[in-house]
Amino acid sequence: SLSERLEGAFKQLKGEGRISEINIATTVKEIRRALVDADVNYKIAKDFTDRVKDKALGEKVLTAISPGQLMVKIVKDELVELMGSTESELDIKTNPTVILIAGLQGSGKTTFSGKLANFLKSKKNKKPLLVAADIYRPAAIDQLKVLGGQVGVEVYSEPENKNAVEIAENAIKHAKAQGNNIVIIDTAGRLAVDEVMMTEVSNVKKAVNPQEILFVVDSMTGQDAVNTAKAFNERLNFSGIVLTKLDGDTRGGAALTITYTVQKPIKFVSMGEKLDTLDVFYPERMAQRILGMGDITTLVERAQEQFNEEQAKKLEKKIRQNQFDFDDFKEQLAQIKKMGSIKDLLGMIPGVGKAVKDLDISDDAFKGIEAMINSMTPAERGNPDLIDGSRRKRIAKGAGKEIQDVNQFMKQFEQMRQMMKMMNKIPGGAKGLKMR
Numbered sequence: 001s002l003s004e005r006l007e008g009a010f011k012q013l014k015g016e017g018r019i020s021e022i023n024i025a026t027t028v029k030e031i032r033r034a035l036v037d038a039d040v041n042y043k044i045a046k047d048f049t050d051r052v053k054d055k056a057l058g059e060k061v062l063t064a065i066s067p068g069q070l071m072v073k074i075v076k077d078e079l080v081e082l083m084g085s086t087e088s089e090l091d092i093k094t095n096p097t098v099i100l101i102a103g104l105q106g107s108g109k110t111t112f113s114g115k116l117a118n119f120l121k122s123k124k125n126k127k128p129l130l131v132a133a134d135i136y137r138p139a140a141i142d143q144l145k146v147l148g149g150q151v152g153v154e155v156y157s158e159p160e161n162k163n164a165v166e167i168a169e170n171a172i173k174h175a176k177a178q179g180n181n182i183v184i185i186d187t188a189g190r191l192a193v194d195e196v197m198m199t200e201v202s203n204v205k206k207a208v209n210p211q212e213i214l215f216v217v218d219s220m221t222g223q224d225a226v227n228t229a230k231a232f233n234e235r236l237n238f239s240g241i242v243l244t245k246l247d248g249d250t251r252g253g254a255a256l257t258i259t260y261t262v263q264k265p266i267k268f269v270s271m272g273e274k275l276d277t278l279d280v281f282y283p284e285r286m287a288q289r290i291l292g293m294g295d296i297t298t299l300v301e302r303a304q305e306q307f308n309e310e311q312a313k314k315l316e317k318k319i320r321q322n323q324f325d326f327d328d329f330k331e332q333l334a335q336i337k338k339m340g341s342i343k344d345l346l347g348m349i350p351g352v353g354k355a356v357k358d359l360d361i362s363d364d365a366f367k368g369i370e371a372m373i374n375s376m377t378p379a380e381r382g383n384p385d386l387i388d389g390s391r392r393k394r395i396a397k398g399a400g401k402e403i404q405d406v407n408q409f410m411k412q413f414e415q416m417r418q419m420m421k422m423m424n425k426i427p428g429g430a431k432g433l434k435m436r
Ligand code: GDP
Pocket: 103, 104, 105, 106, 107, 108, 109, 110, 111, 112, 189, 244, 245, 246, 247, 248, 270, 271, 272, 273
């Protein structure tokens, strides 16, 4: 899968101090390939990875997170920035606000019109009027009427009139008379961009002067979507994009390519045929979808917050001098706990999230260890070698544990210290080990 491939590329970064030109070459290539796989146009993917590379070079790698995770975060942040950082709201202050819906046939215009009417009525307290301006297919009027009926919104139509401009103008008069503060005009589409359709929709635009022109595009059409978006934008200079059919298994790379190409915000995503499956667009979520990852960025952010460099250096020094003791251990535990529950943390790792969701992982194991450390005297904590049999018995009692628990914990702690000692004997420490 995509995220596996990315992680594979990231693995080689482990153990490096800073991200350098050489150690991200493969990673950058993998990211580019991943984006192209997600339907992002090649040239855009290349521009994008160049930007990511510039940002990543020289970034300091924190001990708490792997360089790979840091790269993922840089990539994701960059994606979010490209897709418009924050949600882009509709401009609905004018009374009535006219919203023109345009796009190819089958892209989901009529369905979206119904959803939008529902959204504005129930979430924004508006009184919308739906307008059937598709003059080529009689069934289109009925389709909109069914949708309007389901959401309790009036549908304006003139079945005998073959002039979309007139219908739109009359609908606005009707809206003003009836007190509708939103007019949603659903237009006709063709299977491909053609002159008749373009002329008609731009004539409607000229006549009604809409506050919003929303270009509806099927997210499953991939690369083609870009050319369609370009053609519509040149003629209509639309104000926003609506991505439909995101409930399919498309990765949504089209979202990135289209916004990047036409420099217009995505305002809504449609995720199903039910009328309440419309959502405002969150660049953050789309970035994660494109990258096929769990919430790894949150994990990285928390790690960056919680692990300060000073502490990390102090700890490293103690490890180097074979002085790692129970106080240090306790401090590490506290750090991990500050980042959230163990289950939450595991859940944020891509690929692990699903697996742990149903498991009963509690923080009790950690509580037991903490209790044992708390039962030690300061002298014992600072000098673990002091802890003999009778002291172990006392510690077990104080922590409400069995002596076997203390023995096991002591054994694990000793193994950990042995490992640290071995690392220190190798020139260059852990890095030296890796190089052999
Ligand atoms: P129009 O020709 O642009 O008006 O497109 P329609 O609204 O008639 O939609 C075309 C087809 O796509 C219909 O079968 C819709 O039910 C379907 N459709 C529209 N939006 C979505 C969506 O978000 N998800 C899915 N799965 N199907 C959709």
